Amino acid sequence: MTRFGVIGIDHGHIHDHVKGLLRAGAEFVGYCPRSSVPALVEQFAATYPDAPRIEREALLADDSIDIICTAAIPRDRAGIGIAAMRAGKDVITDKPGVTTFEQLEAVRQAVAETGRMFSICFTERHCVRSAVKAGKLVAEGAIGRVIQTMGVGPHRLGSGRPDWFWEHDAFGGIIVDIASHQIDQFLFYTGSDRAEMVASQVGNFANEQAPGFEDFGDLLLRSDKASGYIRVDWFTPDGLPSWGDGRLTILGTEGYIELRKYIDIAGREGKDHLFLVNGSGVQYIDCSGEELDYFRQFLSDVENRTETAMTQDHVYEVCRLSLEAQTKAARISQGG
Structure with a gap:
């Protein structure tokens, strides 16, 4: 079973990620409680009372985790995603996945070097x-x-x-x-x-x-x-x-x-x-x-190394045009 963890609970869209992956059949390992919005963490904990709190370094170091989800402060999402990819994990981030051209180039490089996926969940x-x-x-x-x-x-x-x-x-x-x-x-x-x-x-x-x-x-x-x-x-x-x-x-x-x-x-x-x-x-x-369809397709992509949920080039083009x-x-x- 595909396993995932959460790093970055600074926007309510993180609930969409977790709910979507659970419905698609993935296992929720745990989440890092660090946040700029404590009320969101409290709400998250009440929604998922059985999910353990795990520091982000431990989540990244856990080789059994396949996916990291993040809805951190926007400027921090690319960095979290890059760290996750370099730890051998695929990434689902809330939009925007990047806030600068420099971050976009760093994400491109990390994807090319690791072979991992950096997917943006465009909730709308x-x-x-x-x-x-x-x-x-x-x-x-x-x-x-x-x-x-x-x-x-x-x-x-x-x-x-x-x-x-x-x-x-x-x-x-x-x-x-x-x-x-x-x-x-x-x-x-x-x-x-x-x-x-x-x-x-x-x-x-x-x-x-x-x-x-x-x-x-x-x-x-x-x-x-x-x-x-x-x-x-x-x-x-x-x-x-x-x-x-x-x-x-x-x-x-x-x-x-x-x-x-x-x-x-x-x-x-x-x-x-x-x-x-x-x-x-x-x-x-x-x-x-x-x-x-997105989360089910993304889990299939993680397993089969395909791009049915969204191509990586599409992610890059949305980011480039936005910037x-x-x-x-x-x-x-x-x-x-």
């Missing part, structure tokens, strides 16, 4: 059932050839954020931190191996107390197959009964798909709503029962 695709269903519909030709995606990732700022949340070098900027989700989706749904960043911009409109923070960002992408528009922000109102109204529209030559991932405003209850419009008419699909869009972004507001 891999852990969203409507997104999984959309991928299957696209593959079946339900909307013809995909020529554009429009993805938005609004988030609620909330309260009680750790200090690093406001530090630009810690989270990498709003495009690196959040829009990597939508960049991943653009490449995946359009079938693009590579793309170019056409234009990008970021702003800090409402958080002048933290000048290094960014609460808005958008960008345009273009490949030899399609174009894409992405917007991310921290302006979800408190009145919305969800952390964000994440949506994705996939335009094809013979129809389109719209995903209302987390809420259908003033509409149907629950989440994972998919609307398909093509020559056959308009169809609503409840995707709440759709199987999530380029972030570093070249025009600043359209600085507080106030």
Whole structure:
């Protein structure tokens, strides 16, 4: 049985990793309790009361562990992943997997030298059932050839954020931190191996107390197959009964798909709503029962040294585009 451990409980996405791997049949060995968010560790311990607390050095030294998962502070994820790969383990990291070009190059080198996998779990695709269903519909030709995606990732700022949340070098900027989700989706749904960043911009409109923070960002992408528009922000109102109204529209030559991932405003209850419009008419699909494939596929990849869950080149391209869009972004507001 494939065994895994956790190093880095600084974001709630770590629950998706553990839950997904357990459902896929892996064994949870234990976790390192070091964290910048003690409340997350307490919640994690309550969720997995039988999982032992093990220091990260011991987890890395344990040759029986095949996979290390991390949702550490973003700037620390690449380092943890590299240490794990050099210890003979494959890696699942929360997005963003890297926050600098230097980290990306170091990850590339470690993968090449160790033969291990550095996979980023893009939860807004891999852990969203409507997104999984959309991928299957696209593959079946339900909307013809995909020529554009429009993805938005609004988030609620909330309260009680750790200090690093406001530090630009810690989270990498709003495009690196959040829009990597939508960049991943653009490449995946359009079938693009590579793309170019056409234009990008970021702003800090409402958080002048933290000048290094960014609460808005958008960008345009273009490949030899399609174009894409992405917007991310921290302006979800408190009145919305969800952390964000994440949506994705996939335009094809013979129809389109719209995903209302987390809420259908003033509409149907629950989440994972998919609307398909093509020559056959308009169809609503409840995707709440759709199987999530990523973790099962990743375990198969670990065993067979394949790339069915996600290719390593795809990971690199998402990271490259995110970093380029972030570093070249025009600043359209600085507080106030």
